Amino acid sequence: MSDNPYDVLGVAKTASADEIKKAYRRIAKESHPDLHPGDAAAEARFKAAGAAFELLKDPEKRARFDAGEIDASGQERPQERRFYRDFAEAADNPYRRGPRYEGFGDEADIFAEFLRRQSGGPGEGYGGYSFRARGADAQYALEVPFLDAANGGAMRITLPGGGNLEVKIPKGVADGTTLRLRGKGGPGHGGGAPGDAYVTLSVKPHAVFTRDGDDVVMVLPVTLYEAVLGAKVEVPTIAGPVMVTVPKGASSGQVLRLRGRGVAAAGRPAGDQRVELQVVMPKTVDAELAAFMEEWRKRHGYDPRKGMRV
Template sequence: MAGDPYAALGLTKSASDAEIKKAYRRIAKTDHPDLNPDPAAAERFKAASAAYDLLKDPEQRRRFDAGEIDEQGQERPQRRYYRDHAEAAGNPYAQGYGFDGDPDLSDVFADLFGRRGTGGFGQGGTRRDFHMRGQDYRFSLEVDFMTAARGGKARITLPEGGDLEVTIPKGVRDGQTIRLKGKGGAGMGQGGAGDAYLTISVAPHPEFRREGDDIFLTLPISLDEAVLGGKVAAPTVDGPVNLTIPKGASSGRRLRLRGRGINGGDQQVELKIVMPPKIDDDLATFIETWRRDHGYDPRAGMKVGG
């Protein structure tokens, strides 16, 4: 162990003896090498075991707190921790980190696996009547905006190989986690399979934007459509619909399409007047004449300056 033994147990120096034992039991239930093959978990368990070995002895804890010994108990060089002597001849932890040689761990795994008397794990970690639920899997999956809005199918690759087809529900949100019951790792004995948890990331759309269950869209309209009004096709997540543009519509005006969002939400359409690609002589002459007789100031009433 290196560093702070209290930190290895997720505690502070003010922790009680009971809190130290409880923290060690919690870590053993998740990170013991017989339960979690992840090398990082083995390192966490190694650090927690060494920390607990140091702190469960009141005298050693007092001397460590007083600075008389370091976190490795170097004044007692003969002291060796769990993983240091795991392979020693005759050691009950040899060959797979068995549980029966450590009274603290034997209690932990009696609670965890329901072991009583001589059942559960035997000497050397041999499993007898051992049942454990399979490991949960966690995945991240990016889906396109329309798949999230409409629902659809996607495939993910499992850790042990092979693919799993998953159903993306209609209206799934960015950051939402979907639980796939029984699609995790296989269990042991009569333990059921774990679950798979799929966290969804929704890719942005070039036109649509989502807020809650409402969809927002900026819709370009021509100068004549803005002046004269009319019906235009407006895209929605379920396909185009006819939208009525009122006469004299301005850029920035919002029109609402009820029920055209997601899960009963609405679609908000913001109009944007787009000028023609070229101002020809006819349009320029007409506007000059119109302005002379009907000019107006759209900025009247604006407060600028101090």
């Protein structure tokens, strides 16, 4: 598998940010380890897609990768020859005039040996220098129940090597949001800081609610007699059920608005809940109902389609 992030996501180098996001979410959903337990190839695709998305979603990182300044993992590309010359020509280099590296092959090989010795730890290498590096960032995808996304909560991610990562879901979080968990990525090297964990959230569809901005939308079935006579009925909301008045003579498609019963994301006022009424007929129209409506029609007939003729 290529480690080029564009190849991993299956997009062109000229792809837009939206195209990159859509490609990542498709692969993440298709290859999620929870859907393919024990499938090492699917897990590898999942991790590779996460790493590729993390690099390409950041305009600065993407530009630096395209320019060849960083590699697919986001690490600086070594510029061995230039860095070696800078080191070799430095006035405080104790080996500047010494014969140790003169005439002994390519400078890149010499520099590689220099780094190898530095990584041995304090006291090993030149001048007691040690190699330190920040840990790698980790990429995860997490599917969040609709109500947890609306009200906030906490979930756990089972890590590939065992153990759990707790993720706090902010109240009102939107689908596609990426959370940054500082210090929850790979361990650092030589005393370096650990990397961060990036968790991209996808919100599960709900059987009753949908979200429109900070508003919550739902369809409420009502009976024929509730629509005709009016009624007080129980309506679910993201914070629990409330009683709502169905007005007398209600029609399908009529919308009731519950102020402040929508999503209350941080820094914004709560949205509303919009309740669309849907008049539902009984499964069987018996003779009594049919006779009543026939007689009612004779005396009170009306045409709701009046004025629609072209």
